[in-house]
Amino acid sequence: MAVKQYSRKLTMQLTIVLFLGWLAIIIWAISQWLLHGYPYAFEKVNVLVNTQREAITPVYQGSLLASLPLNAEPRWSLITIPYLNKLAVNDFFKDLIEKSQQFVQLILLSSQCLLIKLIILFAAIPLFSLTMIAGLVDGLNQRAIRTACLGRESSYVFHRLNHYLKRGLVILLMLWLALPVSITPAYVFVPVSLLMGLMIAMTASRFKKYL
Secondary structure, eight states: OHHHHHHHHHHHHHHHHHHHHHHHHHHHHHHHHHHHOHHHHHHHHHHHHHHHHHHHHHHHTTSGGGGSOSSOOOOOOSTTOHHHHTSOOOHHHHHHHHHHHHHHHHHHHHHHHHHHHHHHHHHTHHHHHHHHHHHHHHHHHHHHHHHHTTOOOOHHHHHHHHHHHHHHHHHHHHHHHHOOOOOOHHHHHHHHHHHHHHHHHHHHHTSOSOO
């Protein structure tokens, strides 16, 4: 029962973080649209998508991820549809259709950006797993040495580090998904994975002597 509640809570947190990250990118794109116009906003989001796509090119080429529409640019014109050209619509209605088209294009391109960021995050899972396993093994070795030497234990340190580790992962995920900045993934995930391994080692080393 406790495991089911924890899984449900974790799923809800990840869903909220994913939605907030998607919403932050859309708000950034729409703000660029309102401040500088649609061509500038589309170009900014498109440059961000292309830069992020270059980081995952070695990952998804030749795999099942290649079937995802990562190279598609949502460009179309509702005004040029012959059926709409035959309608006797006023300038206000045409402008409304054009603005709606631009809004939908920005949403689709922002969603594509979020999808690429998620793929980059999934591609970094082996790195995180390796550092977490290394930190866990090192921490358990330190715990065994402390137990054999009758060293002092601190459940407070264990619980606080565990709390900070979970919160730090959520904040990292939120920042990675929400920030409209193109950064080489290695410059972000390698230091974070090393820090995560260190925190897991400290957490495991402070675990109680008797389970």
